[in-house]
Amino acid sequence: MLRITKPLLTATLVVIALLADFQVALSAVPDSAFRTDRINALITIALFSTVILLYTRWARQGKDLFVRKIPGLDAVEEAVGRATEMGKPVLFVPGLQEIDDIETIAAISILGRVAKITATYDTPLMVPVRYPMVLAAGQEVVEQAFIEVGKSDMYNKDIVRYVAGEQFAFTATVNGMMMRDRPAANIYMGAFFAESLLLAETGNAAGSIQIAGTARPEQLPFFIAACDYTLMGEELYAASAYLSHEPLMLGGLKGQDLMKVVIIVVIIMGMLLMTFGVGESFMNWFKAV
Amino acid sequence: MRSVLPIIVAFLSGFIMIASFFFNADRSFLGKLEEDLLTWVTIVGGFTLLLGVVSITRVNFNAVKQKKEDWFYKLLTLIAIYVMAVPAILPSSWSPLFGDEAGSIYDWLFTYVDTPMMGTMFAMLAFYIASAAYRAFRARNPEATLLLMTATLVMLWRIPMGEAFLREISIHLPDYINTFIMKGATMAVQRGIIIGAALGGASMSLRILLGIERTYMGKG
Numbered sequence: 437m438l439r440i441t442k443p444l445l446t447a448t449l450v451v452i453a454l455l456a457d458f459q460v461a462l463s464a465v466p467d468s469a470f471r472t473d474r475i476n477a478l479i480t481i482a483l484f485s486t487v488i489l490l491y492t493r494w495a496r497q498g499k500d501l502f503v504r505k506i507p508g509l510d511a512v513e514e515a516v517g518r519a520t521e522m523g524k525p526v527l528f529v530p531g532l533q534e535i536d537d538i539e540t541i542a543a544i545s546i547l548g549r550v551a552k553i554t555a556t557y558d559t560p561l562m563v564p565v566r567y568p569m570v571l572a573a574g575q576e577v578v579e580q581a582f583i584e585v586g587k588s589d590m591y592n593k594d595i596v597r598y599v600a601g602e603q604f605a606f607t608a609t610v611n612g613m614m615m616r617d618r619p620a621a622n623i624y625m626g627a628f629f630a631e632s633l634l635l636a637e638t639g640n641a642a643g644s645i646q647i648a649g650t651a652r653p654e655q656l657p658f659f660i661a662a663c664d665y666t667l668m669g670e671e672l673y674a675a676s677a678y679l680s681h682e683p684l685m686l687g688g689l690k691g692q693d694l695m696k697v698v699i700i701v702v703i704i705m706g707m708l709l710m711t712f713g714v715g716e717s718f719m720n721w722f723k724a725v
Numbered sequence: 726m727r728s729v730l731p732i733i734v735a736f737l738s739g740f741i742m743i744a745s746f747f748f749n750a751d752r753s754f755l756g757k758l759e760e761d762l763l764t765w766v767t768i769v770g771g772f773t774l775l776l777g778v779v780s781i782t783r784v785n786f787n788a789v790k791q792k793k794e795d796w797f798y799k800l801l802t803l804i805a806i807y808v809m810a811v812p813a814i815l816p817s818s819w820s821p822l823f824g825d826e827a828g829s830i831y832d833w834l835f836t837y838v839d840t841p842m843m844g845t846m847f848a849m850l851a852f853y854i855a856s857a858a859y860r861a862f863r864a865r866n867p868e869a870t871l872l873l874m875t876a877t878l879v880m881l882w883r884i885p886m887g888e889a890f891l892r893e894i895s896i897h898l899p900d901y902i903n904t905f906i907m908k909g910a911t912m913a914v915q916r917g918i919i920i921g922a923a924l925g926g927a928s929m930s931l932r933i934l935l936g937i938e939r940t941y942m943g944k945g
Contacts, residue, residue: 469753471746478747488931536766538926541933545940568777569770573941580943597784598777602839604846616795630850637853651922653915661861669918670925676940677932684937692928699920 476721483698488691495687503686508647508665509678512546512623515645516553519620525560526550527619529610529635531626531650532603535569538673539651543626544573545676546649550623551581555590562613563596566606571598607631611638624648624663625672628655636662649675728944732936738762739934781806809834878902 495501519526528550530543547563554561563578565571574596582591599609611634614622622639624632625648632648632655639646640662648659649667659666667675670692677685706722709715741758750756785799793799813831817824825831864870881887882902891898932938 469748469756471749474747481743484927485931488928489935492935492937534770538930541941542929545938548940548943567770568773568775568780571776571780572773577941577943584943594780594784594787598780600781601777602843604843608842608846630847633853633857634846634850637857651918651926653918653922656918657861658857661857669922673922673925673929676929676938680940685932688928688932688937692924695924695928696921699924 484691484695487694488688491691491694492684492687495683495690498683501683501686501690503674503678503689506667506671506674506678508649508667508671509675511645511647511665512550512679513553515621515623515647516550516557516559518645519554520557520559522620524620525562525617526554526621526623527610527613527617527639527644528561528563528623528625530563530565530570530574531624531628532566532606532631533627534567535573537627539627540570542673542675543649544570544577546623546625546679547574548577548581549676549679551578551595552585555582555585555587558587558590561595562617562619564599564606564610564613565596566599566601566603568598571596603629603631607634610635614638614642614644618642619644622646624650624659625667625675626650627652628659633658633662639663728939728942731942732939736934736936739930778806778810809839875906879906 491501516526528547530547531537531540533540535541535544551561553559561578563574565574575593578595579588579591582588600606613619614635615638619639619642622635622642622644624635624646628635628648628650629652632650636646636648636659646663647665647667648663649672650656650659651669651672653669656666656668674689677689702722706715706718709718741755741762745753745755745759748755750760782803785803788799789796789803809831812823812829813825815823817826817829821828822830858876862869862873862876864873878891879902881891882899888899891902895901929938933941
């Protein structure tokens with residue numbers, strides 16, 4: 437297994453410095469089909485992919501990968517259990533972005549897991565969506581979840597429903613659902629904007645247990661103030677791997693952690709070099725990434 | 726085959742989008758292919774709108790038919806959808822009330838009903854912020870007290886009268902708040918979250934492209 441040793445870090449930084457000069461040289465090449473100014477991004481992607489593939493390979497070989505506990509995800513089952521006991525529905529909002537947004541894809545992955553749990557316990561599930569493409573993906577995932585737990589006859593197409601394309605029309609409808617149906621658990625996962633607090637405060641007033649997850653730092657304080665559990669940033673993307681416990685997917689999480697270490701080292705290095713006034717070419721390397 | 730084909734499509738689409746980022750759109754085949762793919766996304770998105778209309782009609786129509794609780798509001802929703810959509814689809818050459826030009830039914834409803842209602846919903850956010858702030862800023866322990874004090878300073882700094890008050894205490898106080906709280910502690914934390922989220926998003930994208938992550942299709 438790869439260990440972050442001092443020689444490895446030194447070698448990484450030397451390679452970065454050399455590549456910085458290489459990039460400057462390439463920028464001088466006349467206009468071509470290939471974007472030479474983006475070579476740094478290409479190398480970063482290649483490095484990131486290699487790290488993730490390496491960890492995935494080790495995971496496949498049966499290496500034990502430790503992943504810290506995420507209370508917000510552990511609470512999902514507890515929230516559905518509460519809803520089952522109270523005989524009330526679970527509300528899942530997969531954000532307000534289109535299906536081409538990675539946060540929405542992460543939300544749809546979590547929806548699959550939530551749908552499996554609700555289907556197992558026969559707990560009603562409500563999934564309002566803002567975009568028709570999310571509707572199609574959501575219906576597919578929920579139907580698959582019902583099939584997998586052997587309850588395909590219980591599946592109803594209207595579990596996932598399109599409510600409105602306008603941001604605040606959507607919010608008004610979902611708030612109405614919360615106040616009328618009083619769901620025992622509200623789960624907000626994905627991309628949220630100004631409506632985050634409108635939704636979370638209404639859910640709080642309705643007395644529901646609330647779990648939120650978003651990668652938008654400007655919405656996180658609202659969710660933290662109004663929800664019982666909040667998944668912050670990367671935790672949202674880790675959710676599908678965490679909930680599935682599949683070693684292959686956990687490998688991706690570990691690879692991501694190593695990249696984080698590399699980024700921290702690069703930030704500290706850049707800070708020191710710039711402080712001593714010798715980090716110009718080092719900084720150039722990151723300008724277009 | 727039913728699960729392999731979507732993975733192949735996801736891989737090829739993702740690979741084309743990533744690869745085209747490194748090529749000039751007007752000088753390479755990949756760049757043009759990327760533009761074509763994005764056009765197709767718009768076309769498919771347009772067709773799926775019909776799915777949305779079918780879904781909203783079915784849910785509300787069934788509620789009205791079965792006279793469920795609050796069925797009257799669902800009837801209003803149905804009326805609102807079709808009164809807004811049908812005249813907008815009809816050609817304006819038939820009547821000035823059709824289409825989406827100024828003076829049409831659609832334009833009137835959008836300007837005088839839809840926009841004020843959206844504005845009202847957004848304005849209500851102020852009350853929600855007040856109630857959330859009341860709960861979040863209670864000084865229950867030392868950390869919460871620190872949060873309360875910081876939030877009070879920032880809120881004062883954000884309003885002209887508050888800033889004038891802070892300047893009375895010290896002429897440099899507003900600048901200190903800006904430098905140490907907003908551009909210092911707050912920005913550092915935000916950047917940490919953004920870097921983590923960006924890596925998480927990239928890692929998830931890679932898992933999807935390589936077919937490791939299939940939960941978005943309901944598998945696994």
